Amino acid sequence: MSDLTPSTTTVSAQSPTGFLRKDLVQRYSTLVVLVLMFAVFTVTVDKFMTPQNLLNIAQQISMLTIVGAGLTFGFAAKEMDLSVGFSVGLAGVLVPLMLVAGVSLPLALLGGLAAGLAIGAVNAALVTLVGIPSLIATLATGSILFGINFLMTGGRAIYGGLPDTYLWLGQGRVAGIPVLAFFMLAAVAIAWFVMERTIFGRYIYAVGGNQKAAELSGVKVRRYKAAALVVCAVFAVMAGTLLAARLGSGQPNAGERYLLDGLATVFIGMTMLRPGTATVLGTFFGALFIGVINNGLNLMGMDTYIQSIVKGVIILVAVAVVSRSTKLNLL
Amino acid sequence: MEIVLSDITMQFPGTLALDGVTAGFRTDEVHGLIGENGAGKSTLVNILGGSLQPSAGTVQIDGRAVRLASPHDALLQGIAHVSQEGSLVPGLNGAENILLGAEPRVAGAMIRTGALKAEAEALVAKWFPQVRIDLARPVSELPMADRKVIEIVRALRGAARIVILDEPTATLPAREKEQLWGIIRQLPKQGVGVVLISHFLSEIKALSDRITVLRDGRHIRTDPSASMSEHDMVDMMLRRSGGANLRGAAGAAQSTEVVLDVAGWSVGAIEVPQFRLHAGEIVGLIGLTGAGHFGFARSLHNPVGGRCRAMSVAGKPVRPGSVSQMQKAGIALVPDHRMEYALIGEWSVRENLAMVHPSFAGIGGGVLSMQREEAEAQRVMRLLNVKAHSSGQLLKTLSGGNKQKISIGKWLYGAEGRYRVMIFIEPTEGVDIGAKAEIYAEMRRLAASGVGIIIASSDLLEIESVAHRVIPFANQRPGPEIAQSGFSESAFIAAISGVAA
16 A cells, blocks of 8 residues: 555566556656756745745645645545534634633643544534535535634634643744644654554545445445544644644634645645555645645745635646546545 | 348457347337347447447448447437436426427527427327326326336437337336336337347247347347247357366365355345355356346345344354354355455555455554565465466456456455355456466365355356356246256256246
């Protein structure tokens, strides 16, 4: 299952057939584009290739990567979670609210996590027990989460009185490296390990790869679909918790962009490594892709609206590439 | 008018679906088209209906060569195709369905509802004056036979001269069938020929003027239905005598240990009062499509929705519930349509092999050791002589035979000896002859190691060469068992067509 193990790469390298060479091109073309983008920005934008800016990029994409890593579990099981953006937003106000109300930091963090588990459990129950397609169920729960968020905050930001330790999670640095980057790397490492090196991950992929075959191999399909949705929600609330720490306040609207960007990271990731399949490393590179574009265009002084257009085009290209090689069945 | 398909060959990647078939269809006949699944019936009618273009061969209408490049093309030539699944829009009413896409309009956009209803009623009255259907009701509320009639009327609304009816009665309750039969018989009298596909041979026999038999993509015979008995039909559909003989020493090393015992088994319409399987024996299940042998075999591994009075596996009583329960009890299934039911094309060979028992390579906490997984995958690949350049090769790039070996290997990976009952359904579909022999050898090896094997197959030669005894199925019920001494293709054919040999 790992993409970068020697066995798979040597297979492709040894193989004389055109099929596998085409396969090789397909696997790594997005990475090549990413490298080219780095090169172009390095040449054209003054402050792009500086250690400081690279660390900035890492910080900027860390929450997105965490959301994307969660979504990867969902996609691997062929379930979509459209509520992640609102889960990010909810956690991003819930944790600050608790802290402002005097709840201790560990308890507040646990509270956020519990909210994630609850959201995931509701999504999972709607999909696997009630039988609503995940695309629709999570669209509805997302709307509910948004409503709860604004009921709690009245749409106003929550700031002042947030403990320094909490703010350090989002803003601090260790040896010059943002703490957020460590969280991102930990999330990627854990998600990668679970997906590629455990029975749990293998079954998630089996359920998404061929549900009928998984069922007839004795895999409890509903259980793994449910688990994938819970992971989506839990990663999203972790991202939301960190997001508020980074912003230094709980912003009710801050989570929204994480849905579209999160989906984009997964789609871009699906064009590489194992084309058509969501992988954790692919998603990580997908987040890097988006981060580099945002950052580069920013430094070039481009409007955020232009960034939005560029991002939309990139998502379309990525999905076009994926659906040309495999059937995209997401519903 | 006569349409003649000459020397039609259809090559799909990996399979030759039609091999030089010639057949003619006329407007003054009901022409029955029969053959087992995979014989090429659907491919042939899809070519006739314009949905498929043949790799080679010609189509002529009254001696003039035509090209049927699309269903629309075929329709212009007077050929309409009423598919098996039904193509009505459930929410629309009968009239709207009959005139779908050809509605009378005002200003090119708005439908004239009154005219629509009148026009549809006129069409029904023209073709089937005796039929009464409420065309104002949504078709989803109509009886199945009425829905078929609506589909047929829609097919006839243009200038159809030949109508292809693919399994028109498959979804119909018995009393509605007769109504449709009347309609089918009537069509040739009105100058519209029928090409009829049906699994019900009695129906084919009763309705057809001529019958064409296909087998393995070849044309076997076309003759007036009066000169063909049902037994003849089954014989032609199934007999493969003269093919490669893969018979090995089917050693009758059976023990008296019962590895599977079920009583009062019922799933869907299938009823099996009693079934016993011994360690070391290979039992063949045969029957025509829909006879229940495949359904029974599948349900032993996936009993969801079935009932039984008693079941035991290797002497232990089991309450059939879920697939995982049956697996735990020791029942494995190597299904047909392996890419759909058994394997994941985008996965490597190694991951596919580890699909059932990934925990074999577990090192605690659900964590996998890649070394152990690789070693076990290599062992199974060697055991089954899988030809792949490494265990990392993507499954979808393997040949049919090697894929099938992986489908079997899933049950051997980390589980040698765990399964006492192994069920094989069409184990050599799309498998070349060399791999076929290897798969039979593996089945024999497993049997010799004490596994009881059930093989359900439509390839009677295959059954003859690997089974120790055979249970023929007809009408969802098992018939009297055939012992090895009584094996012959004729005996099998007689048993499944319900005629004494």
